[in-house]
Amino acid sequence: MPKLFHFEEISFSTREKFELVDLTREVEEVVRRAGIRNGIVVLQLPHATASLMMNENESGLKEDILRQVGKLIPERAAYQHDRIDDNAHAHIKSAVIGTSIVLPLVNGKLVRGTWQNIFAMEQDGPRGNRRLVVLVLGE
Numbered sequence: 295m296p297k298l299f300h301f302e303e304i305s306f307s308t309r310e311k312f313e314l315v316d317l318t319r320e321v322e323e324v325v326r327r328a329g330i331r332n333g334i335v336v337l338q339l340p341h342a343t344a345s346l347m348m349n350e351n352e353s354g355l356k357e358d359i360l361r362q363v364g365k366l367i368p369e370r371a372a373y374q375h376d377r378i379d380d381n382a383h384a385h386i387k388s389a390v391i392g393t394s395i396v397l398p399l400v401n402g403k404l405v406r407g408t409w410q411n412i413f414a415m416e417q418d419g420p421r422g423n424r425r426l427v428v429l430v431l432g433e
């Protein structure tokens with residue numbers, strides 16, 4: 295009977311308050327271990343102060359993304375949540391950018407663009423206990 299389901303968590307830590315962590319290689323290793331050739335891969339970052347996104351791993355661009363997101367949603371803006379936790383900006387970035395991605399899996403390969411790497415976007419680091427949930431469904 296073909297395998298239908300594989301679940302794994304990738305643990306990672308962040309070193310900066312704001313940081314893009316490339317998890318493409320780790321995700322592809324999980325997909326390889328899953329032994330599923332065709333289906334879908336669900337990626338879910340179970341955190342309210344980080345985001346999941348795909349883009350090019352180029353050092354200048356990574357800085358540009360962090361800086362521009364910081365301009366759109368600045369750290370200080372008289373947020374209500376800052377009265378209790380002082381990280382409203384990180385929650386808002388997570389809410390706007392999102393925390394999950396679904397990718398097609400075809401003939402054992404994740405379908406993604408050449409310049410589409412998978413990034414966790416830290417917005418409230420450094421954190422020692424971040425994780426990415428990977429669910430592979432298919433046969």
Ligand code: ZN
Nearest residue numbers: 379381382385
């Ligand atoms: Zn908070």
